[in-house]
Amino acid sequence: MRARAEDFDRIIGTNLRGVFLCIKHQAGAMLKAGHGGSIVNTSSIGGLVGAAQNSIYAASKFGLAGIIKCVALDYARDGIRVNAIAPGPTRSEMFDRWMPDEQSRGQMAAQMPMNYIADPDDMARSALFLLSDEARWTTGIVLPCDGGRSAA
Template sequence: MKLLEGKTVLVTGASAGIGRAAAIGAARHGADVVINFSRDEAGAASAVAEIEALGQRGLSVKGDVSDPATARDFIAQAVDAFGKVDAFVNNAGICPFHAFLDMPVETFERTMRVNLHGAYFMVQAAANQMVKQGHGGAIVAVSSISALVGGEYQTHYTPTKAGLHSLMQSTAIALGKYGIRCNSVLPGTILTDINKDDLADMDKRERMAARIPLGRLGQPDDLEGPIVFLASDLAKYVTGASLLVDGGAFVNLQ
């Protein structure tokens, strides 16, 4: 059963990691997919190739999500190519680990601009297109377990993920009358480029895995199913919700 048959799905930050897994998962479930990326030309090209190998149409659009104009351009190019936007996945994000007391202003502001401001304008642009189309839609934000717990070297990052979680709750209310559902996924520790340096220490990696009831750190494709579900009509009465995808880490804090 293909859960996204005939739909057009857009994913930001999809040249690697969770975004790439979500994009390819959407194609596996019958969607045409448009991906946003900022720098990794080769990664974006190979993601589109995988989408097309699954028999779906794929398109990559380069752009820095911290610039509000990127959101308008991304949506416009997707509509020009495939005619509509049925589901939008906001995934693009950064986490340059740094201590709190000497956090550089630019590091803080760049993280805010990419993770939170970028998400706001991307979601707004996608929602406007969905309202214009008149047949509803689904928006899924990739938040984080960091929306719920702190991190010593993530004082600039965790507020952005809490903000994404909150944004989905508020947009669920604002957009419900248009048939647009807004939900978030909250991944735990997923092995992606965003944390590869932090997890290069194998002892630390093993300690973190040992705290997870399912006994391992996450992989990007662990998010594929939850995101596809929330984007699909199987979740037609789910909005304003958040889904932890963390192997049980959050409930094992004692």
């Protein structure tokens, strides 16, 4: 592994400790308000299938899946649902830096079972579903939003 310990601390601190703190305060506010609700976090498909040359990031997202499952059980009796979405490649400023030209984007899209790169709206729709009453019986999941990538 070529990663540095500083990279490990930064990525784990952001992707695990950051989520821990957000859930802790969100759930605390929900409990104080006296009613349940829904918390949706953002993970990554890299935390479901792994990622070459990206072990720390993938490990942080695998860890996030564990946090989601455990915290969902911790708060289920309080009526608080805790889930996450796991986006695959999605157009964004970060994606554009990673895939700066249309040729590389087209090659990536061709590798996806649904043959395109997602738009942010695709992720928003999945998150909105998990936040809605339509998902009232859903807690503790990491929903792949990856155009079929994790199924391949």
